[in-house]
Amino acid sequence: MSNKRSEDEKVEAYARALIEAGRAEGRANADLVQWEHARKFSPEVLETLSAMQASDDLDLVTKVASEYKSILDSEDKTVSVTVTTSVPMDDHLRAKVRERAEKQLKAPVYLVERVDPSILGGIVIEARGKRFDASIKAQLANIRKTLGSTFVGSDK
Template identity: 70%
Template sequence: MATKRSDADRVEAYTRALIEAARSEGRANADLVQWQHARKFSPEVLETLAAMQRENDLDLVAEVAKQYKELLDTEDRTVSVTVTTAVPMDEALRAKVLSKAERDLDAPVYLVERVDPGIIGGIMLEVRGKRYDASVRAQLANIRKTLSSSFIGGEEK
């Protein structure tokens, strides 16, 4: 009866196979970076890549990615909205932003949340290549600009 190798033995076998292949091609460090990102792939992506490997079609990866994006853009109405706030949004604010964006855009919305303490407060939205800046930083910059042009330019207005 064959005994199953331990996890540690299988891990070492996989690791040595990867290192040997990478070293023979002079790319051990590059492969390490790729390997660290591989765990982020969905099972479907891994299965598709394995099928492409079996069929010797890995040279088509860039074209598949390009067509994937094109199909997604034309067939999926979901709009990506990037929301930047000074502190993480709570559930109530997230729900308000999502609801308003879906109403205004008349489409389902996928929120990408960013935190940037440098905006001091308020909110910035980026959607379809346009930026809507209602941050405290932008408001202060506008006040500074207005004051500068009103009082420093010479005459008071």
């Protein structure tokens, strides 16, 4: 039990240290968001950030990320394609999406699958900074916009 208490005390101490530091800089809530994402970091990322902090180089994080992407892109021609659907894709749809994306992009494709019930149906595809939105939600928004501009304030 004392081991559990010791762990709880450490956890509270770390959390309070983060809160105090964040409050002092006026960013306590932003730090919480960052902290929630930190658990996704690999040990290598955490180690690199620690080394950068020790060398007072944290201002280089954005440049390092850009260089990382540049090096990766020059060495690997695979295109990351994010596919959002309202329900999980089955193997048949996944293969069809991959095949079409590879044909369109003329490159091997790595699919990142997301499920977002709020799109209601259809599909949203993002690759190379472009977005193709064939979701029901987007179609309804377009219909609403068209009807609004056609009938509201119209003389016809």
